[in-house]
Amino acid sequence: EVQLVESGGGLVQPGGSLRLSCAASGFTFSTYWMHWVRQAPGKGLVWVSRIDGAGRITNYADSVKGRFTISRDNAKNTLFLQMNSLRADDTAVYYCARSPAGRGGPGFDSWGQGTLVTVSS
Amino acid sequence: QSALTQPASVSGSPGQSITISCIGTSSDIGASNYVSWYQQHPGKAPKLIIYDVSDRPSGVSDRFSGSKSGNTASLTISGLQAEDEADYHCSSWTSLNILGLFGGGTRLTVL
Numbered sequence: 001e002v003q004l005v006e007s008g009g010g011l012v013q014p015g016g017s018l019r020l021s022c023a024a025s026g027f028t029f030s031t032y033w034m035h036w037v038r039q040a041p042g043k044g045l046v047w048v049s050r051i052d053g054a055g056r057i058t059n060y061a062d063s064v065k066g067r068f069t070i071s072r073d074n075a076k077n078t079l080f081l082q083m084n085s086l087r088a089d090d091t092a093v094y095y096c097a098r099s100p101a102g103r104g105g106p107g108f109d110s111w112g113q114g115t116l117v118t119v120s121s
Numbered sequence: 122q123s124a125l126t127q128p129a130s131v132s133g134s135p136g137q138s139i140t141i142s143c144i145g146t147s148s149d150i151g152a153s154n155y156v157s158w159y160q161q162h163p164g165k166a167p168k169l170i171i172y173d174v175s176d177r178p179s180g181v182s183d184r185f186s187g188s189k190s191g192n193t194a195s196l197t198i199s200g201l202q203a204e205d206e207a208d209y210h211c212s213s214w215t216s217l218n219i220l221g222l223f224g225g226g227t228r229l230t231v232l
Contacts, residue, residue, distance in 0.1 A: 044152030059219045106212045107157045107172030
């Protein structure tokens with residue numbers, strides 16, 4: 001069974017940093033593109049970033065480019081999101097999600113349960 | 122990048138059919154066959170119900186169907202049931218397939 005479990009969320013002050021993790025199991029992690037998607041309270045989903053299976057190709061939404069860094073450790077089946085210079089509008093539940101096999105695009109067929117990040121003083 | 126446009130809410134009675142639209146541009150929905158739809162119940166993670174415009178993952182009811190015309194994608198739910206009450210989100214990609222887009226989400230109420 002495919003499982004994605006996020007962790008690392010919490011309360012952080014504006015300008016601070018946080019590192020999210022997503023532990024994957026039940027599939028060959030290194031062969032899948034992975035994504036981070038966030039959802040502010042009461043709002044819609046917003047795509048944040050993606051990374052290819054080897055960890056060589058990354059893409060970011062304009063709103064996080066230069067502040068967030070996506071990475072992965074295939075030996076530990078774990079996806080990361082390093083978030084720096086956090087702002088109040090980064091407050092959201094952050095989900096990790098998996099692309100379909102062989103593709104880097106949408107049709108996210110597995111999602112984690114999400115981890116809440118709150119940016120506030 | 123701009124989000125895709127969905128109606129904030131739709132409603133229908135049990136047994137009826139409803140359609141949710143998702144409006145994009147010629148740079149995303151109009152240029153891509155990678156439109157997907159997600160169902161999200163309150164406090165839960167999204168669940169994939171339609172991918173590649175009109176395909177259903179295994180286990181998803183055939184009451185859910187997707188289509189696309191030009192820059193607009195649509196999700197139709199037939200034979201509405203109480204458990205269909207949820208938020209529905211559409212997704213696509215930019216024409217260069219390097220940036221993801223979501224709609225703002227549509228709240229479905231089953232009357």
